[in-house]
Amino acid sequence: MQKITLDFQRDTLSNGLKVLTLEDPSHPIVTYQVHFATGSRNERPGITGISHLFEHMMFRGSKELGPEEFARIIQANGGTLNAFTTVDHTSYFESLPTDKLELAIRLEAERIEHLRLNQENLDTEREVVRSERKLRTVNSPFGLLIEQLFAIAFDQHPYQWPVIGWDPDLRGLTLEDCLDYYRRGYAPNNAVVIIVGDFKRKEALTWVEKYYGHLNPQPPVEIPPAQEQPQRGERRSIFKKVSQLEAFFAGFHCPGIRDPDVSPLLALSYILSHGKSSRLYLRFVKTGKAVDAQVEVDSPPFWPMDPGLLQVYAIAAPGVPIGGLEKEIWEAIDEIKDGRFDEEELAKAKRGLTTSFIMGLQSVFFKGLAGGLSELKAGDWRMVNVLLDRCEEITTDDVQRVAQRYLSADNRTVVTLRPITPEENERLEPME
């Protein structure tokens, strides 16, 4: 198979802002992305959710722009835009017609320097985010279960709280909290800028220097997140909610993105649940025992920076007891630990991983994310290519070893959904 790699150029401004560029003139668009190395892992109890709420505040106006005018202007110039927050970073991006790159650079820099934070904007946006929390978590079929899973699996590390934050914290966040967060997280030396697509590198670098060059770096004040102690023994809980089906969500602590075990863990997840020839699909989904059964890890570059959770979940089909289904899934995973899988399954997984990577390169947006997030999380954009090379080298021994090491019962946390009727739900305290 033809070997394909990504090849960025890295420049660093004197204030520490890193700029990664990759010219690709084949299509008349350009993606501009700014990734800040601040996410929910940089929060503390009491202000959970501030990273994400702050992402919303970035659209509420600056010296030059009124609320939401940023979005209106980018769109009025033929661009699309959005932003997202994860445990590790907050990212802003625009995709634009080629001749509009300077506009995006100027407006992104302007809102970093002159963001207009006021009480009225905060109050409006707080309610928008609480509505988002209700949508994504409280009223979604499994949102609250996954939230509980992380809350129980982690004792020390900030991955224990959700990116969207706990509702009481959202209600309590103040303007001072926001200003403090802004000063710490939104410094040029805490960001990576990415430009990919149809543009001229030299010209673009001049613009980045022009609009960002005068911003002052901030001393790195980040206190490294607490390290999670190894888990010693299974943790379990039950969550009751209105639901038609039973389900369980489990998590196993696994290493962060820099660890060489990431590649065999990816292959393991492919063998178990990627595609219609995978083990869990054939055994549980196809046969109708489960509506869904998955081993889930975030594929790079979304894999978390610090040790996170490999998730295993199943939604039982009507009438299938969840306890029995869970046990059968652990048995299926035990087969991998016992080495009962072959080279051919691994070859299929490796081919799937490399093909997925190539498919990802179709869009300049994804290329930008791959380079930018690798730089931010692993300290080097080359991580993208390294991971691909590592995939080629995975052996069946590697897969067996990581299954044994990480997918042990002692390292496991399980939350089980216990369905209740709407009437029974009335008797429980409401969730927010």
Next chain:
Amino acid sequence: MFPLKAADIKKAQLSNGLTVMGLEYHKLPLAHITVMVKRGSERDPEEKAGLADLTAEMVTLGTEGRDSQQLALAMERLGARYSANSGWDASCVEIFGLSQDFTALMGLMGDMLLQPTFPQEEIRQSQQRRISRLIQQRDQAEVIADEIIVQRLLENTPYAHPIYGTIASLGGVAADDPRSFYHRYYSPEDAVLLVSGDLTPEKIRQEAERFLGGWKAHEKVDYQPPSPARPTGMKIIVVNRPDLTQSQIRVGLLGIKRKDERYIPFKVMNYIFGGGGFSSRLMQRIRAEKGYTYGITSSFQAGYVAGPFIISTFTPTATTVPLIEEIMKVMEELITEGAQTQELEEAKNFLRGSFPLKLETPGQMAGELLKLELYDIPFDYLSTYPAAIGNVTLDEINSLASAYLLPKDLVLVVVGRVEDFLETLRSWGEVELVEYSEMIKDCFPSNTSKHASTT
């Protein structure tokens, strides 16, 4: 490759009537292959909603030479992804893989389309999987709202039912139904193969002939779908789910056909009204100014017949009424005051400028081309689009707004905790109230008290 020109699409016809379209894409070693049969869920027999979609999946679940597992292995060994499903007016089988495997992938495509075997056990399992998913979907208020609004807007047309069917209709599909559906509707004369990838048109044509040339045509079925009627008065349907802390809200109107000459002005009007994200009036007022919701959008679907034009949003229970009232105000303002010149210019700039973003990948290009082909829109649409957007006038927008945004003739669906808003809704018109607990009874026809036993 932009702008995409009609001449870039190499179109030919095989002797069995199959249309073959090839589009070269040499940036990456990929091949995106779709066979689209121009028959979709509107052909579901009455009482058998979901049959078209089930049939599409069955095509991937066993052929003369390979059972479902062998097919899956053959695809996934090559790192390829494949799927088959139906929508309104069409069903598609899609394979996406590496161009170096094009011949093998076309072999698999031919195998699936020409020699499906419809094994009984696979049909049973698929029915079971689908019913289980529908039972799970009963937990999703947004899905319930989406289903009801479409059902009411498109009443008495073959588009009213969900594409994936209902628990009852899937239960009623007989073992022979998918095969009959396939024989009736999967004919090369009504189908298109579209390949976009790192390949030459010759190669595409050659492999199409080799693997799909033997697909036999059969008799045409005459068909004319009835057009939906515009809602008159305000129809209000409320689903009471006391466990929700947020209401799902849909406001439904009737839109236009794809062939309607006002399709492009309609796009622009929708952008200004609710389709343009933060540039739209709905988002600006209801999220940015009022903070009632995280998201509000309007969208329209245009097919052979006029499709739905729907406003979708959600809000904490307490703001349900103020939010709906605000939607009505935004509608009325656009009708009475009209759009502004600046809004129109910005909408045009967005729609023109972002056009290349929608045509970046082989899959995106395939999707766009297949829609044009399906609704018989000439491919020069792709090159004339920017000018057509540029020609839209304020008068056109304003007359479309008056003709289609009708605050007094619409369908309103709310799924939520009704005690906080039912009374007000009743003062607006007759409310059809559905209890969620009644609605989920069909999930367990044999044992409605199942949950009680698990707690």
